[in-house]
Amino acid sequence: MQIDTKTREAIEDIINxxxxMASMQSQIKEDIKAVGExxxxxxxxxxxxxxxVEKERxxxxxxxxxxxxxxxxxxLAGTSEGEE
Structure with missing residues (x-):
């Protein structure tokens, strides 16, 4: 398979x-953890x-x-929503 310059650049763009996206997902996980704490x-x-919220929107x-x-x-459990 021969990859020309334009295709190589497109592949590099996808990789980047x-x-x-992976970096942003990692940051989102950290943000969620912080909010939970x-x-x-x-x-x-x-x-x-x-x-x-996303589904509602x-x-x-x-x-x-x-x-x-x-x-x-x-x-079904015999409790009301506000009871503990």
Whole structure:
């Protein structure tokens, strides 16, 4: 396979952008961890919150749907949403 200069530059550009994305993903993970530490919750919970907000912004009704699921689970468990 022969790679000309233009193709080589395109491949290098892709590699550079992927490295940039990996760096940004790493920074996002660190930011999520920091927010979790500030709030005193696990990073997975922050991730769930972020995912839910993104889903709500993209499609709508995500929060209401999750609330319905939580209320149904609480009913089945015999607890109310606000009880500990």
């Amino acid at each position: 952008r992927r490295e940039g 500030v709030l005193g919750v696990k990073t997975a919970q922050i991730g769930k919150i972020i995912a839910l 993209a499609k709508g009704d995500a929060i209401a749907g999750e609330r319905d699921i939580i209320e149904a689970a609480a009913d």
